[in-house]
Each structure stands twice: as structure tokens, then as C-alpha cells.
Amino acid sequence: MSIASEISRIQAELKPFSTRLIVVTKTRSIGELLETHATGALDFGENRVQEMVEKQALLPADVRWHQIGHLQTNKVKYIAPFIHLIHSVDSLKLLTEINAQAKKNNRTIDCLLQMFIAQEETKFGLDKGELFDLLNDPSFAELENIRIQGLMGMASFTSDQTQIAREFQSLQAIFQELQKEKIGESTGLVNWKELSMGMSGDYLLAAAHGSTLVRVGSAIFGERK
Numbered sequence: 373m374s375i376a377s378e379i380s381r382i383q384a385e386l387k388p389f390s391t392r393l394i395v396v397t398k399t400r401s402i403g404e405l406l407e408t409h410a411t412g413a414l415d416f417g418e419n420r421v422q423e424m425v426e427k428q429a430l431l432p433a434d435v436r437w438h439q440i441g442h443l444q445t446n447k448v449k450y451i452a453p454f455i456h457l458i459h460s461v462d463s464l465k466l467l468t469e470i471n472a473q474a475k476k477n478n479r480t481i482d483c484l485l486q487m488f489i490a491q492e493e494t495k496f497g498l499d500k501g502e503l504f505d506l507l508n509d510p511s512f513a514e515l516e517n518i519r520i521q522g523l524m525g526m527a528s529f530t531s532d533q534t535q536i537a538r539e540f541q542s543l544q545a546i547f548q549e550l551q552k553e554k555i556g557e558s559t560g561l562v563n564w565k566e567l568s569m570g571m572s573g574d575y576l577l578a579a580a581h582g583s584t585l586v587r588v589g590s591a592i593f594g595e596r597k
């Protein structure tokens with residue numbers, strides 16, 4: 373199966389849900405990224421800053437780069453000039469640094485807040501209480517060069533579809549509450565628009581639970597080495 377046929381198959385599956393595909397290109401070669409770009413897919417997800425920066429320099433300028441992995445504060449400056457969306461914001465400290473680097477580059481950087489939904493110790497993210505604390509912190513309202521566009525979450529690493537569905541359901545419920553109550557919107561910095569959840573093994577389940585963005589790698593390129 374070619375990259376192009378896998379991408380068009382997945383896009384066709386997602387279409388009834390209006391869910392958009394982010395092609396997760398981490399560990400893939402420049403040749404594979406160029407082949408992806410040639411299909412017209414422009415949203416690329418990477419989880420390591422150095423790898424993204426190296427690839428960004430070699431790919432056409434119309435690629436929209438998504439930071440999907442954990443981001444260290446001291447690395448923000450390298451992606452601030454071009455990043456399209458940072459999915460993995462899990463602290464006010466990180467958000468403050470993103471704001472500072474966005475300002476330096478004369479731009480506004482779109483971000484998602486990463487929520488912890490898995491039954492695992494290893495996953496990053498905020499719980500609901502921490503999310504509200506962040507949004508209600510007086511210093512949050514001063515971050516004029518960031519925009520919160522929604523939430524991101526990663527389900528547990530399990531083949532138990534019932535458990536994954538439960539975790540997606542819990543994130544969707546929080547997202548809908550934020551939308552309904554317009555939480556944080558009075559700051560002018562928040563727009564509850566995007567819900568980033570779902571990967572190769574569960575993107576259709578995620579789409580059925582209201583995901584607007586799925587992050588898919590191995591279903592397109594094969595298993596990572």
C-alpha cells in the first residue's frame with residue numbers, strides 16, 4: 373500500500389465526521405515526507421523539536437507543523453518562528469514561555485491544552501482541576517501572543533476498545549462543558565474549537581467521540597522501527 377492510498381483511505385473514513393488528519397511524520401525520512409506533501413496533505417506532526425526543525429528546513433513552506441510530543445520550555449525558541457499548533461501544553465510555565473517566544477517572533481501561536489485521560493502513570497497532561505486553575509490564573513489573561521484553540525488527549529496504550537472509548541468520552545465531556553460554559557473566553561485568548569484525540573489504532577473511535585483532529589502515523593507508513 374502506498375502512502376498516497378493510505379492517506380486517501382483514512383481521509384475518506386474521516387469525512388463523515390468532518391475530522392481532519394494530521395500525518396505523524398516522526399522517524400520518517402525526508403523522502404517519505406515529500407511523498408506525503410505531494411498528496412496534498414499539509415498537516416505534519418512531530419514529537420521531537422530537533423527533528424522537526426531539521427525537516428522544516430527541507431520541506432516546502434506550506435507545511436503546517438504540529439508539535440504533538442512533550443515540549444520542554446528551553447526548546448520552545450527553536451519552533452516559535454514557524455510552528456502551526458502546539459498540542460502538548462501542560463503547564464502555565466510552558467505557556468508563558470511560548471507567549472514570550474511568540475512575541476519575539478511577532479506572531480500569535482495556537483496551542484491546545486493536553487489533558488490526562490489515560491489510566492497510566494507515564495502520560496503527560498492536566499487533570500480537570502489543573503485545567504481550571506490554569507485558565508483562572510490572573511497571569512494567564514496577560515498571555516496576549518498565544519491562543520488556546522482546544523484540548524488534546526492520549527488514551528491508554530491498550531487494545532481494550534471499551535476502555536479507550538471511555539477515555540475519549542471523558543475528554544469529550546470536558547470539551548463540551550468548556551464550550552457550553554465558554555470557560556476562559558472572556559480573556560479573548562480562548563476558543564474551544566479543536567479536540568485532538570485518536571491515533572492509528574483508534575482514530576475512527578475518536579472521530580465518533582467528537583475529535584476534530586486525529587494524529588496518525590503507523591497506519592500510513594507502517595510500524596516505526
Ligand SMILES: *Cc1c(COP(=O)(O)O)cnc(C)c1O
Nearest residue numbers: 396419440571572587588589590
Ligand atoms: C507517535 C504519536 C502519534 C501517532 O502514533 P501512531 O500509532 O503511529 O499513529 C500520535 N500522537 C502522539 C502524541 C504521538 O507521539
